[in-house]
Amino acid sequence: MSLKPILALLLFTIFCTTSHGSIGGYVCPYSRKKFIDIATKALNADSEDISLTYFGANSYKLLSESVPNNLKTASCEKLSKTFKPTLEFNLLFYGVKASKSLGCDFKLPVDDILKRSQAALQSDTSSISDIRYAAEILTSLGQQIQNPTKVAGLIQTQLKVDDSVLNLGYALHVTALLKSAGNFITDRIEDVVVQADEIDGKMLQWEGGLSTTSEILTGLLKFPTSNQLTQAQADKFANYLLSRSTVQTPKGVSALLEAATALSASKVSPVSISIAGSASVTLDKPELKIQVSNIFGQPLKPAVTPVVAHSGTRIADDVVVLAKQPLAPGTKESEFILPLKLDPGFYKILINAGSHSATIQARVLGPVEVKNFEIGLSDADGSSVPKLEKVVFPNKISKNLQGDSGQNLLVKFTLSRQVHQAFLRLSAGKKEIIFVAGYESNNQYKVEADLGQELPISDTFTIELIIGDSIITNPFRWNLGEIEVKISGKASKAAPKIVRGPKPEIKHMFREPDKRPAKVVSLFFTVLTLAPFLVLLILWAKIGVNFKNFTPLAIPFHIGFGAILGLFVLFWLNLNMFSTCAYLIPVGGFTFFAGHKLLSHMARTKKPEKSDK
Known part of the structure; x- marks a missing residue:
């Protein structure tokens, strides 16, 4: 069996058991x-x-x-x-x-x-x-x-x-x-x-x-x-x-x-490995200051050595850019210098201080240059070859461009490196429109704007190129000149209608009520509803009313029952459901007890009659 795997495992174990992290900062x-x-x-x-x-x-x-x-x-x-x-x-x-x-x-x-x-x-x-x-x-x-x-x-x-x-x-x-x-x-x-x-x-x-x-x-x-x-x-x-x-x-x-x-003050005193000052460096000043101290930001006694940048990777593509680079002592006892002579970008660096380690993130800033810039007009239907003028930063175009609704504004440019923000801005007074420059390849960008579709009115527009990024030291706005645009079918210099202020009130539209039946039909059904009562009155007139078994105990029940009927009428005319229920509880209770009393009396009076038979 080979000893190399065993030796590698042993070294890995020793490293894991003797290396420690560090704390996230200090007082x-x-x-x-x-x-x-x-x-x-x-x-x-x-x-x-x-x-x-x-x-x-x-x-x-x-x-x-x-x-x-x-x-x-x-x-x-x-x-x-x-x-x-x-x-x-x-x-x-x-x-x-x-x-x-x-x-x-x-x-x-x-x-x-x-x-x-x-x-x-x-x-x-x-x-x-x-x-x-x-x-x-x-x-x-x-x-x-x-x-x-x-x-x-x-x-x-x-x-x-x-x-x-x-x-x-x-x-x-x-x-x-x-x-x-x-x-x-x-x-x-x-x-x-x-x-x-x-x-x-x-x-x-x-x-x-x-x-x-x-x-x-x-x-x-x-x-x-x-x-x-x-x-x-x-x-x-x-x-x-x-x-x-x-x-x-x-x-x-x-x-x-x-x-x-x-x-x-203990033998397990935590070690703070952090960036002293800014986490950003520039190409002309690449020195990144690293502080190795105790929890109070004071020099460690005894000092931990050596202090080394064990590895560094570019975050964008995870490419290793440095390895085992010693740090030089700084002006303070707890300060160390790491020169980051790298391309602009974000980097992740593992710092070792003795047996302690910490990962920090730093940013390298640098300038961006316009290597090639071309601007011109092309036919929207692509029937002719576009005529492009080369412009050197920070100069302007030789003469104003003349465009109409049948043409496209075409801009091509190359930068020294890729950026996150590249825009072309056209503005006239308070009106502006911004186009995002599309990335092609090899740090080349392109903007192609259909003047007839993108611009609302005829006017003279100022052309600006805007370049920005979180890792460049010279973001800029380059005034390239002007373009006169004539849009067919639209009045020149006509200001667009801008509606500001409160929006019109939204009114709820209720459903129109159904068409009511004829008056004759309503009266017919009203008479039909009252017909049983009229029949009752006629029968009482011919046959007569039998009050033989009437008892005074029936009066409270009929009063309560009539009150309930009257309450229903009021509910239909004026009262709501909650008010009706509030009145119905006492009236209904009174009617219930009165009815129970009446039925009990009638049951007692019928028992002697059955026993006589």
Whole structure:
């Protein structure tokens, strides 16, 4: 068996396991300025909330910026009035840290703070959050944590009750201060990392958002001897932090900066490979500036080497244009120069910086030239050979063209390379018509316009050639001269009718009603409808009306029934369906109960008659 395939596979495996990606950017100057503004507003806030002062001062510190003296004085005065040793432990921690960051002159009640903090670290009722901040307070004040074994036992007990990711983050911070007594937490580090949520395969975060992610990440990175994060995981956390650079709250800014600072100081510090400045170069200035830095845009220490353009391809046709080209150092420590002496176009370049890599896209700009240009008129039926005049850019045609409705305007030109936008414009006053130049081959273009079909009126039109593209440095409009057009059957200089303003109102056309029958027919059917009632009256007159079984209980029923009939008449004349139903409910209910009462009475009176028989 040949060893070449095995060797190739081994080299591929080694490359895949030792090469890493890079992060998508860094904390840019705009973001830094925005973070400073948010921190300034936090320090200026008219509030007694100590946390705002801490977040503002901490952000200034993490950005290595000095707090203005007026802000420092006002913040220290606010702290001196609001800080009390009886505050909750997180506020005590914020107050102590803010006082040290700002360099305040007032004296903290250190004895009371130490007494409360030591007691919290020995109490079985202390929450893991209180233990975390109490331990940090002691360390900030230069004190040792007494009985670290007892503190470690308290943390383990609390984690048995609630081992959420946030509590594990608190535990990481405390155990990092307990030295050997806190070694038990290293067994939980892998579990913590596994609980991170991956987003689109590019980012990692813990449930709870930016503050929770920052709390856990800064705690993990306090254990440099353990393999807490891989480089790929560190890059994904960095991408998440960069995606949250739009945060607007002082707490969010402070949390983001703390996590980013911890990452950049770790052994898995993310590497940012990006374009410094413009992604476009020109043929006379082909130097593309590449920045290789940490997440804050600062030089890496130690620097990663070598920095090489591993490959470059033209996006239009995927042709390889460069390979393994070293980058020269730039004027800044984190800056490198890649000369792109290539034809104008868009390019995709793979940059390697040590074991890190990133793909960037760059654009090379260049001029375009008109190599050959011809213009003239031809017969629309093709009966004669067109007469074309050659014109050299940027000159005009020797004399105005004379055309009519039976001719075509013919333009042929050749450019130094293909462009996306090539137009021929004819204009006269406020009237214009634009023709798209069709691409032929070998960077040749052609426009053929039927004057009789395309131009609405007779007039003198200015001819312009318009050339543009996203990768040319000299887009232009070339005024070629004029053409006088005479359109048969149309008045010269007649302005086209332009209709502007509101359109005519659209009126709904209802269907015409059907033709009504004759009046005699209507009267006949009316009489026919009333005939049964007339027959009833006649029969009553001859036979008579039998009121023998009439009872007063029938009166309410007949009144209700008559009301229903009257309601139907009103519905036909005036009422709508909803109003009719509203009136029918009480009237119908009354009629129902009256009828039920009447029928019950009639049933009771018939029973004795049957029993007598």
